[in-house]
Amino acid sequence: xxxxxxxLLYFVVLTFYSxxxxxxKSSNETFFRGNRKSPWYMVAFGMVGASISGITFxxxxxxxxxxxxxxxxxxxxxxxxxxxxxFILLPIYYRLNLTTIYSFxxxxxxxxxxxxxASFFLLSKMTGAAARFYVVxxxxxxxxxxxxxxxxxxxxxxxxxxxxxxxLIWLYTKSGGIKTLVWTDTLQTTCMFTALLLIIYNVVSYxxxxxxxxxxxxxxxxxxxxxxxxxxxxxISGMFIVIVMTGLDQDMMQxxxxxxxxxxxxxxxxxxxxxxxxxNLLFMCLGVLLxxxxxxxxMQLPASGDDLLPMFAATGILGTPVIVLFTIGIxxxxxxxxxxxxxALTTTYCVDICERPSDERLRHRVHVAMAIIFAVCILAFKAxxxxxLIDAIYIMCSYTYGPLLxxxxxxxxxxxxxxxxxxxxxxxxxxxxxxxxxxxxxxxYFSYHFGYELLMIxxxxxxxxLRILR
Numbered sequence: 001x002x003x004x005x006x007x008l009l010y011f012v013v014l015t016f017y018s019x020x021x022x023x024x025k026s027s028n029e030t031f032f033r034g035n036r037k038s039p040w041y042m043v044a045f046g047m048v049g050a051s052i053s054g055i056t057f058x059x060x061x062x063x064x065x066x067x068x069x070x071x072x073x074x075x076x077x078x079x080x081x082x083x084x085x086x087f088i089l090l091p092i093y094y095r096l097n098l099t100t101i102y103s104f105x106x107x108x109x110x111x112x113x114x115x116x117x118a119s120f121f122l123l124s125k126m127t128g129a130a131a132r133f134y135v136v137x138x139x140x141x142x143x144x145x146x147x148x149x150x151x152x153x154x155x156x157x158x159x160x161x162x163x164x165x166x167x168l169i170w171l172y173t174k175s176g177g178i179k180t181l182v183w184t185d186t187l188q189t190t191c192m193f194t195a196l197l198l199i200i201y202n203v204v205s206y207x208x209x210x211x212x213x214x215x216x217x218x219x220x221x222x223x224x225x226x227x228x229x230x231x232x233x234x235x236i237s238g239m240f241i242v243i244v245m246t247g248l249d250q251d252m253m254q255x256x257x258x259x260x261x262x263x264x265x266x267x268x269x270x271x272x273x274x275x276x277x278x279x280n281l282l283f284m285c286l287g288v289l290l291x292x293x294x295x296x297x298x299m300q301l302p303a304s305g306d307d308l309l310p311m312f313a314a315t316g317i318l319g320t321p322v323i324v325l326f327t328i329g330i331x332x333x334x335x336x337x338x339x340x341x342x343x344a345l346t347t348t349y350c351v352d353i354c355e356r357p358s359d360e361r362l363r364h365r366v367h368v369a370m371a372i373i374f375a376v377c378i379l380a381f382k383a384x385x386x387x388x389l390i391d392a393i394y395i396m397c398s399y400t401y402g403p404l405l406x407x408x409x410x411x412x413x414x415x416x417x418x419x420x421x422x423x424x425x426x427x428x429x430x431x432x433x434x435x436x437x438x439x440x441x442x443x444x445y446f447s448y449h450f451g452y453e454l455l456m457i458x459x460x461x462x463x464x465x466l467r468i469l470r
Contacts, residue, residue, distance in 0.1 A: 004148065006327055007140075010191075014184055014335075015172045028360055031177030032099050032347050034258035038182045040268040043255050046185025047272040048279055049192050049336040051252070055132050055393055057192070057333040058139075060280060061287030062305025068223045069288070073231050075280045077238020082273025084239065085247035086266045088412075093253065094262040100351045101253050108411035109466070112421040116428050117407045118352035122345060124400035125251055126370075129341035130377035131393050136334035137162050137378060143310060162375050169339050170371040174364070177343050178254050184339070185255075188332040195329030196282055199313060202322050203289045207296060218288045233453060240456055242273075244401040248408050251344035338374075345370045398450075399435065402458020403428035409459060410466040418469035427465035431458050 029035055063071050093101055102121065106114040140146075141158045149157065173180060204214045218224045246252040259265040290308055294301055302311050312318050313326035346367045351357045354366075407428070410418075418424060435450075435458045442448045450457070 004145070006324055007331060010328065010331055011168050011172075013187070015168075017172075017180070017184060017187070028350075028358055028363055030179050031343070031363060032254075032351065032357065034177075034179035034182055034255075036258060036260060038179075038255070038258040038260070040259050040264035041271075042186055043182055043259060043265075044268040044271040044275075046182060046189055046336070047252075047255060047268070048275050049189030049333060050181075050185050050255070050340055051246075051272065051276060052192070052279060052333055052337075055135055056280065056283055057196075057330050058135050058306050058309055060283040061290060062302075062308040064223045064284055064287030065291065065301060065305045065308060068227045069225055069281075069284045070228055070231065070234065072225075072228060072277070072281060072284060073234040074238035074241070075277045077235035077240075078242045078276050079273055080235075081239040081242025082246065082269055082276075084243055086269040086273070089243075089247045089253075089408075090256065090265050090269065091262060092412075093257060094265065098257065099357060100250050100348055101248070101257075102250065102348065102352050105407055105411055108415070108417070109407055110417040110421045110424070112424040113407055113411075113418070113466075114352070116425045117404055118348050119425075120400060120403050120428060121248075121250055121348055122353075124397070124404070125249065125341050125345055125348075126373060126377055127381075127396050127400065128393055129251075129338055129345075130374060130381045131396065132341075133165070133334055133338040133374075134378050134381045136330050137165060139310060139330055140165075159379060162378050166338075166371050166375045166378075169335065169342060170367065173339050173343055174367055178258055178340075178347075181340050181343060182255055182258060185336050188336040191332035192329050192336070193279075195325040195332070196286070198325050199318075199322055199329070200282065200286050200289065202318050202325075203286065203293055203312070206318060207289065207293055214285075214289065217292060218285045221288050221292065223291055224288050233451075237451070237453055237455070240405070240459075241397065244405045244455065244459070245397055248401065248404045249344075250348050251341050254344050254347060255340065342367070342370055342374060345374075398454040398458060399432040402435065402455055403431055403462045405455065405459030406431065406462020406464075406466065409463045414467075414470065416470055418466050420469055423469055424466070427469070428462055431461040431465065434461055 060071065089101075092104060096104060098104060100118070102114060102118040105117045109117075137158065140161050141154055145161060146152075146154050146157060172184070204211070207214070207217075209217065219226050221227075256265045256268060259268055287305075287308065290312060291301065293312070294308075297317075299311075302308055309326070313322050346363060349366050349370070350359065350363050354362060356362050435454055438457070439450045439454060442450065
């Protein structure tokens with residue numbers, strides 16, 4: 001009951017803030033661009049939470065079981081990606097005074113390229129956001145609401161939880177849109193990191209360690225920092241992941257475009273780009289400490305890394321306070337990404353697909369439709385996912401964001417539009433299909449499985465196809 005009250009209180013605060021602080025006298029300009037009045041430091045702090053999401057909260061500690069802290073090198077690559085976005089893409093977006101970043105493709109690649117880019121974003125963001133939000137729904141189903149309703153079949157309870165959670169997100173984003181999210185993300189990021197630090201403190205206490213002993217254990221553990229070996233491919237892959245999943249993503253860029261000036265937006269981008277490394281390091285340290293605690297308590301490690309943190313935090317092994325903290329943290333992390341995704345999907349469909357940015361009635365209808373499709377995608381993800389959640393996100397990214405990478409690379413490097421515009425959608429569809437075939441062949445015949453570098457190959461194939469059309 002305490003957990004349920006925590007969740008309800010959390011939503012009451014978000015809804016109250018949206019209704020009475022940021023939602024008054026809102027228009028499409030408010031919903032889409034926040035009237036370009038957001039303080040950069042507020043955007044930067046909130047973006048840390050929005051970038052992390054519930055996937056990081058659950059999967060990154062569990063990744064340590066399989067690959068140690070190797071993911072840290074991908075995070076270091078993120079820094080270079082954020083710098084590239086801040087000083088290559090942001091100046092273009094601000095100079096053209098864009099509402100959505102895909103409008104840039106219209107003049108450089110043509111109308112077909114513009115519509116194709118926007119459509120691939122809708123596909124990419126809808127599937128990615130569904131995977132991220134799936135985390136909080138499955139945890140509520142298995143560890144919170146499910147145990148409170150033992151007579152109800154969890155398979156039947158899960159869709160009810162999804163519908164309720166998505167409806168609540170729609171409720172507090174329907175008026176203020178991106179203006180609301182800039183401020184609510186600050187609250188959600190604060191809740192998330194407070195919960196994370198207090199969970200780490202509780203785990204260290206159960207291990208009977210002080211801070212210096214815990215740091216030494218994280219360094220010297222077989223899964224710790226000392227086991228990380230240099231991997232240039234991971235760093236380069238991390239850079240490109242950020243370029244496409246932030247710089248070419250309307251969801252992530254929409255908040256940055258609400259800053260008062262380009263300089264403010266660049267300060268915001270570089271600040272949270274650097275903060276992303278220590279944030280993820282904390283999650284990986286928690287994973288190492290949980291593995292040590294598992295050994296100390298004589299417990300078996302879970303089969304899936306995604307179950308490592310929930311095994312302790314959501315089952316009562318560390319006490320009720322940790323259950324409450326875990327619930328707050330996972331809710332804050334998941335909702336800070338899901339609410340902005342719903343807003344960005346609505347923005348892109350109204351501005352890029354329908355090209356009716358001033359139609360408020362259309363915006364309200366699209367917002368409802370996107371919420372319904374979002375709920376359906378979460379159910380579909382439950383049916384088909386069989387891998388680590390964070391790996392699932394990056395696999396989908398490699399296939400769906402690759403054509404966006406190729407389109408924007410062409411737009412930035414060529415001033416001549418491709419000929420035979422009708423072929424552009426087919427090229428963007430063919431590139432991920434070729435990548436899938438290539439990965440299947442290499443896995444079956446050469447025992448090599450492509451990782452995050454598949455994104456770069458996918459983008460290169462799209463770019464080459466556009467050059468051939470030229």
